[in-house]
Amino acid sequence: MNAFSIRAFIPPIARRALPLRATRRYAVQSPGAPTIEIFSQQHKWMQKERAARDVEASRSVDYLRDEVASRLCERLLDINRQFPHVLDLGANACNIAHQLTLPSEDSPENGPRGKRIGQLTAADSSETLLYRDAHLPFNNEINIKREVLPTSEILPYEANTFDAVLSSLSMHWINDLPSVLAQANNILKPDAPFIGVMMGGDSLYELRTSLQLAELDRRGGVATHTSPLADVRDVGGLLQKAGFNLLTVDVDDIVVDFPDTFALMKDLQAMGESNAVVSREKGAIQRDVLLAAEGIYRELHGNEDGSLPATFRLIYMIGWKHSPTQAKPLERGTGMFSIKDYLEKDGKKGDGEGESK
Amino acid sequence: MPGRTRPIDKFATAVAKCSAETSAYGKCILVDYNNVSKDKCVTEFMRLKDCYLATAKKR
Known part of the structure; x- marks a missing residue:
């Protein structure tokens, strides 16, 4: 059942004009376990294009x-x-490119963060979003090359090309995460890092629970309004399966307060992060459900000052491509001092960093 | 989009005027939110909806 679609290789503009049925699917089995299509890439692409067209709202x-x-x-x-x-x-x-041109908050005197980067290739499937800020001044401060990918699941690069692969807040829309991570591993040079961050775990759990309760009461059942997300536990396994070494995975919660649920949903839409699950209910959410969700969100999760918190849980992952010359973790039991003593002595120093803001 | 209010904005302003009904409905659901069934809080919801319809019509 795992059809391989040539649709992915048609450039986005032509693809827009092409009805879905005209695409011929070949019965080619891709290696590994068959992937299930959870997110509609077509729909996600459309949402991003649409969101980026309203430049002001998108910014x-x-x-x-x-x-x-x-x-x-x-x-x-x-x-x-x-x-x-x-x-x-x-x-x-190109948010990463923009941030790289700014100095680090910890050491503002050291100049821009991206000074050790030669060339940055920014790749995304949504052309409008990718080129949204192409005329802003920060583009002159960094050697950036924008590239529109025909699909976000196939990386059209040679093996051993890049000295680092970064990915920020886009991997939670990828259907076949093991494959994309393995491809990222392939295009990295030996002993080069992959540093990624994706939405995960309990992101937007407030919205998820409110909508579920609202739909249960109003319609007697639950529809999919928020994506299934990878959990922290899964990410380590995923990286390992993709062939990365020396893994680091950590979690960061960002809580944003919104005046009401409508503001939250409008912002998500303007980010191009609306629901794109294949099995979603087509069309808008019923007004009754929205009305009910607003009440439940306010009572269940609302802050005392009347604002509504929305939690974004970010999973940061770092993995290194294998290389024979790479530093390796030491054998078990070869430690020279007790980590317990060390932590008890210095434990209070580094606490509270990287917490929610 | 200048010069035009999106329907969701109109909806949001109208709902914001019914805070008492909104919170009454929310509280009703939260009494036992592990056990919600269809129309569990239908009276509170209808009160909220009536309020919303009235404020939406007023302008």
Whole structure:
């Protein structure tokens, strides 16, 4: 059943004009387990294009992507080496490129964060979103090349091309995550890092629960309004399966307060992050359900000042491509001192960092 | 989109004027939110909807 569609290779403009039925599907089995299509890539692409066309609204909701890209860039700074060629996979509006031109918050005197990066290739499937900020001044401060991908699930690059692959807030829409991670591993040079961040776990659980309760009461059943997301537990396994070494996975919660549920949903829409699950209910949510969800959200999760919190749980992952010369973790039991003593002595120093804002 | 209010904005302003009914409905659901069935809080909801319809019509 796992058909391989040539639709992916048709450029987006032609694809828009092409009805779905005209695409011929060949019965070619891709290697590995068959993938189930959970998210509609076509629909996601359309949402992003549509959202980016309203430039003003699209820029006004960049707060989340900018903040996350900034935290991702800080992680890149921790690696002390030169990166002649870096790929930004699923670049959205090139938020990472923008953040790289800004100095680090911890050491503003050291100049822009991206000074050790030679060339940045920003790749995304949505052309409008990718080129939204192409005329802004920050583009002159970094050597950036924008590339429109025909599909976000196939990376058209040679093996051993990049010195680092970054990915910020786009991998939660990928159906075949193991395959994309394996491809990312393939296009990396040996001993090069993959640094990614994706929505995961309990993101937007407030909205999810409110809509579920509202639909239960109003319609007697539940429809899919929020995506299934990868959990922290899964990510380590995924990276390992894709062939990465020396994994680091950590979680960060960003809580944003909104005046009401409608503002939250409008912002999500302007980000191009509306529901794109294949089995979603087509058409808008019923007004009755929206009305009910507003009441439940307010009572169940609302802050005392009347605002509604929305939690975004971000999973940061770092994995290194295998190389024989790479530093390896030491054997078990070869430690020279007790980590317990060390942590008890210094434990209070580093607490409270990377918490929710 | 200048010069035009989106329907969702109109909806939001109308709903915002019914805060008492909104919270009454929310509280009713929350009494036992592990056990919600269809029309569990239908009276509170209809009160909320009537309020919304009235405020939406007023302008």
